[in-house]
Amino acid sequence: MLNRVVQKIPAHIQFLFKLYALNLILFLCIRLIFYFVNKASDVGGVAFSEKLMAFRMGLEFDTAVFCWIAFLPTLIFFISHFSKHKFKNIYVFGFYSFLILQLIYFFVCVANIPYFSQFGNHLNKNALLWSENPGFVIGMIFGNFSYWGYLLLYILIAVVFVKISKRFYKTFKFQIQHEKKMKLVYSIISFVVFAGVITIGARGRTSDRSGLHEGLSI
Numbered sequence: 311m312l313n314r315v316v317q318k319i320p321a322h323i324q325f326l327f328k329l330y331a332l333n334l335i336l337f338l339c340i341r342l343i344f345y346f347v348n349k350a351s352d353v354g355g356v357a358f359s360e361k362l363m364a365f366r367m368g369l370e371f372d373t374a375v376f377c378w379i380a381f382l383p384t385l386i387f388f389i390s391h392f393s394k395h396k397f398k399n400i401y402v403f404g405f406y407s408f409l410i411l412q413l414i415y416f417f418v419c420v421a422n423i424p425y426f427s428q429f430g431n432h433l434n435k436n437a438l439l440w441s442e443n444p445g446f447v448i449g450m451i452f453g454n455f456s457y458w459g460y461l462l463l464y465i466l467i468a469v470v471f472v473k474i475s476k477r478f479y480k481t482f483k484f485q486i487q488h489e490k491k492m493k494l495v496y497s498i499i500s501f502v503v504f505a506g507v508i509t510i511g512a513r514g515r516t517s518d519r520s521g522l523h524e525g526l527s528i
Contacts, residue, residue, distance in 0.1 A: 320500055321485035322387035328478045330376055333412065336467055337372040340419045341365065343463070348426050375415055377511035383408045384508055388501050401486075405479050413468055420464040 386404035422432055 321482055322384075322390075323500065323504055324485070325478060325482040326380060326384060326387070326504075329380075329408070329475060330373075332471065332474055332478070333376050334369065334372060336416070336471055337368070337419065338365075340416075340423075340467070341368050344419075344423050344426070347423055373511045374513065376412075377508045379408060379411045379415070380508060381512070384504070388504075401483070405475075409472065409475060412471065416467055416471065417464055420460050420467065424460050 383404035386400050390400055426432060
């Protein structure tokens with residue numbers, strides 16, 4: 311029964327949910343590494359529930375970033391869906407634009423680990439203002455030989471992310487070739503619902519006060 315329900319979900323929505331799940335897993339790995347590398351000596355005195363809350367807020371933040379990055383691909387995929395996949399080539403643009411932006415964000419997250427170790431603050435836009443050359447701070451972080459392992463970590467994450475994402479994309483292209491035509495009313499409903507999910511996800515939470523700000527989560 312579950313398979314029948316999943317099959318009724320448009321292929322592009324299934325594809326985006328797969329990418330979302332993959333991103334959460336990889337971001338969780340990065341956050342766990344950040345936690346164990348940069349945890350203070352007195353972290354044992356912090357309640358376990360508070361640690362879970364920090365990771366939950368990290369989940370909210372990662373969800374928000376994913377949704378912001380996924381705005382353009384989502385719009386492109388729905389346009390092609392409404393046009394009955396007549397413009398399949400734009401899927402390539404939507405997918406690879408998402409891929410590039412995610413790889414940039416992965417790099418920032420990984421670079422944040424040694425940056426926090428060295429300066430005690432999270433990597434932010436102010437760090438890039440220290441020099442006219444934005445590469446100054448990056449070079450200062452990774453210039454230390456002991457931090458080169460983080461470059462290898464980024465390469466590993468990037469390879470895993472790209473390889474699995476391309477596998478998802480290959481499955482997605484196969485699905486749209488065999489996807490049954492959906493009634494216009496159902497297509498509109500799926501667009502409205504998913505657009506609402508993306509919008510809520512971009513806020514990070516459903517409450518009136520958004521909690522996405524620097525230093526909020528691990």
